[in-house]
Amino acid sequence: MTSHFADRLYEAVKSKKTCLTVGLDPVYNRLPAAIRNHRQMNDEFDVAAAVDAIFDFCTQTMRIVAPMVPAIKMNIAFFERYFWEGIETYYALISEAEDLGLEIIGDVKRGDIGHTAESYALAHLENPELTGLEDTLVSDAITVNGYFGTDGIEPFAKTATEQGKGLFVLVRTSNPSATDIQDFADSKGVKMYEKVAEIVNQIADKPERIGTSGYSNVGMVVGGTSAQETSVLRNKYPKSWILVPGYGSQGASATDCIKFCKPDGTGALINASRSIIYAYEKPQYKEQFGDDWKRCIEQAVIDAKVDLANAMQTKL
Amino acid sequence: MTSHFADRLYEAVKSKKTCLTVGLDPVYNRLPAAIRNHRQMNDEFDVAAAVDAIFDFCTQTMRIVAPMVPAIKMNIAFFERYFWEGIETYYALISEAEDLGLEIIGDVKRGDIGHTAESYALAHLENPELTGLEDTLVSDAITVNGYFGTDGIEPFAKTATEQGKGLFVLVRTSNPSATDIQDFADSKGVKMYEKVAEIVNQIADKPERIGTSGYSNVGMVVGGTSAQETSVLRNKYPKSWILVPGYGSQGASATDCIKFCKPDGTGALINASRSIIYAYEKPQYKEQFGDDWKRCIEQAVIDAKVDLANAMQTKL
Numbered sequence: 160m161t162s163h164f165a166d167r168l169y170e171a172v173k174s175k176k177t178c179l180t181v182g183l184d185p186v187y188n189r190l191p192a193a194i195r196n197h198r199q200m201n202d203e204f205d206v207a208a209a210v211d212a213i214f215d216f217c218t219q220t221m222r223i224v225a226p227m228v229p230a231i232k233m234n235i236a237f238f239e240r241y242f243w244e245g246i247e248t249y250y251a252l253i254s255e256a257e258d259l260g261l262e263i264i265g266d267v268k269r270g271d272i273g274h275t276a277e278s279y280a281l282a283h284l285e286n287p288e289l290t291g292l293e294d295t296l297v298s299d300a301i302t303v304n305g306y307f308g309t310d311g312i313e314p315f316a317k318t319a320t321e322q323g324k325g326l327f328v329l330v331r332t333s334n335p336s337a338t339d340i341q342d343f344a345d346s347k348g349v350k351m352y353e354k355v356a357e358i359v360n361q362i363a364d365k366p367e368r369i370g371t372s373g374y375s376n377v378g379m380v381v382g383g384t385s386a387q388e389t390s391v392l393r394n395k396y397p398k399s400w401i402l403v404p405g406y407g408s409q410g411a412s413a414t415d416c417i418k419f420c421k422p423d424g425t426g427a428l429i430n431a432s433r434s435i436i437y438a439y440e441k442p443q444y445k446e447q448f449g450d451d452w453k454r455c456i457e458q459a460v461i462d463a464k465v466d467l468a469n470a471m472q473t474k475l
Numbered sequence: 476m477t478s479h480f481a482d483r484l485y486e487a488v489k490s491k492k493t494c495l496t497v498g499l500d501p502v503y504n505r506l507p508a509a510i511r512n513h514r515q516m517n518d519e520f521d522v523a524a525a526v527d528a529i530f531d532f533c534t535q536t537m538r539i540v541a542p543m544v545p546a547i548k549m550n551i552a553f554f555e556r557y558f559w560e561g562i563e564t565y566y567a568l569i570s571e572a573e574d575l576g577l578e579i580i581g582d583v584k585r586g587d588i589g590h591t592a593e594s595y596a597l598a599h600l601e602n603p604e605l606t607g608l609e610d611t612l613v614s615d616a617i618t619v620n621g622y623f624g625t626d627g628i629e630p631f632a633k634t635a636t637e638q639g640k641g642l643f644v645l646v647r648t649s650n651p652s653a654t655d656i657q658d659f660a661d662s663k664g665v666k667m668y669e670k671v672a673e674i675v676n677q678i679a680d681k682p683e684r685i686g687t688s689g690y691s692n693v694g695m696v697v698g699g700t701s702a703q704e705t706s707v708l709r710n711k712y713p714k715s716w717i718l719v720p721g722y723g724s725q726g727a728s729a730t731d732c733i734k735f736c737k738p739d740g741t742g743a744l745i746n747a748s749r750s751i752i753y754a755y756e757k758p759q760y761k762e763q764f765g766d767d768w769k770r771c772i773e774q775a776v777i778d779a780k781v782d783l784a785n786a787m788q789t790k791l
Contacts, residue, residue, distance in 0.1 A: 206607035236594035247559040278552035291522035308652035336624030346662040
């Protein structure tokens with residue numbers, strides 16, 4: 160394992176032969192019945208039962224996907240809703256993912272300035288050296304909201320660079336109303352998200368942040384649903400890893416998403432969350448594998464990888 | 476206590492006769508020696524000792540300020556850096572603040588869409604009905620980052636409205652580089668922050684969100700350092716509470732900040748954090764009160780209230 164996040168990601172994408180990442184957005188009521196029932200404590204209103212079931216589900220899911228994908232994206236909101244119990248579970252899963260050799264993106268979307276940003280960075284980008292938290296590990300990278308400008312990105316970038324970690328700054332999100340703010344344009348037609356991308360690049364493109372792979376540890380988040388327009392960012396910022404949400408359930412196609420990859424297949428992480436982790440809800444997998452929810456998830460990952468590989472083939 | 480956040484705030488500002496709020500940004504190394512030492516466990520690298528000292532300091536500080544100010548602002552980053560132990564402490568302090576009759580603003584700056592936003596809202600705007608978390612209370616309002624547009628604000632506003640809680644959406648922040656993004660202007664000269672304010676107002680100005688005080692439970696964050704220009708938002712959006720950070724340590728004057736208040740003294744919350752909670756570090760208070768850190772904090776609150784009241788007098 161190299162110490163530079165961008166290089167670790169590069170190696171992982173090359174070795175797993177895919178830019179697909181799996182997002183963990185665990186919702187108790189959607190967990191497989193086998194997980195919810197096996198302890199006879201199927202109670203969504205009991206915090207211990209809920210986080211225990213979520214931990215079990217996520218761990219088993221990660222074991223299935225770990226040999227097939229370079230990274231997972233953990234959405235902290237689904238843990239934070241169980242208060243400190245959920246946060247403890249979030250970090251416990253990071254340790255499990257680390258053991259499985261996965262790169263871990265903490266989808267936390269934090270954003271602030273100065274000491275506050277430094278404190279968030281301590282929570283998410285630096286393994287704690289605190290008595291009582293000896294074995295706690297943080298994620299390999301996090302998502303950050305850049306609405307504060309440079310002041311809100313630099314403190315995170317500083318800690319990330321010192322710790323061999325990474326960032327993905329929100330540039331263009333995949334939701335419908337993103338256009339109102341992110342496509343807001345100046346008199347020359349430059350859009351807000353293009354301006355944010357430029358600010359991110361000024362921070363990303365510094366020698367101390369570029370790894371031997373040629374990529375920076377400071378990347379961008381650009382939704383797959385806007386790929387038709389935003390994929391020009393790929394060539395404009397060749398040193399940036401681009402995290403692409405929206406593939407699968409949110410409606411972006413493989414052809415759209417793959418636009419963010421370079422010809423060698425690196426440079427983008429195409430994330431699918433619900434379409435993979437809840438594959439057992441889909442008739443196509445249910446009919447084939449019955450109650451074997453793990454086999455459903457495994458097949459969904461294989462199908463997504465093939466889908467992306469085919470799209471890549473067509474593009475080249 | 477009425478069930479509408481904006482009305483509770485209105486009554487609290489009226490009864491405490493000030494728009495001053497105190498921000499809790501606790502940093503272990505800056506806590507009074509008396510707090511750090513009294514258990515002979517002065518160890519910033521021991522998580523239990525650190526959060527215990529922080530809990531003690533914040534509780535005592537809240538007892539001092541509670542009779543004098545309508546609300547406190549708790550910055551979650553300073554708790555999150557102690558992982559789940561810090562998060563448990565954050566919620567424990569919310570319960571203490573509630574007992575003291577303070578309105579509690581959770582300065583969490585979360586931001587996301589759909590189910591993710593709903594999950595964050597469950598963590599911060601709805602008291603949990605979960606076995607194992609029976610007595611846990613959430614804050615009265617939170618700060619939210621609006622970079623996603625309407626999709627990123629509505630889910631929070633929905634939960635807040637249902638629960639008698641509130642929001643403050645980041646419109647214009649107080650840091651220097653905020654200008655790069657938030658002052659980005661379209662061909663008509665409309666700036667990004669003005670556009671965001673308009674989007675926030677569309678959500679805020681709905682009948683179900685307006686209390687008997689005439690204010691909405693969905694407000695804005697506008698930094699005091701940009702008041703010269705941004706205080707026009709006050710008249711433009713008369714139904715919005717405006718949370719104004721930057722008074723005190725960050726350099727905004729009382730005259731600047733008070734621009735966001737209406738003539739009756741309501742409509743804005745002027746927040747001071749470090750200049751009050753670390754008052755005992757300042758020569759002016761140290762000389763007067765020696766090691767009595769509580770008396771220093773008390774006097775700093777009194778001085779800030781007088782400073783704001785004088786500025787208000789001059790304005791009228």
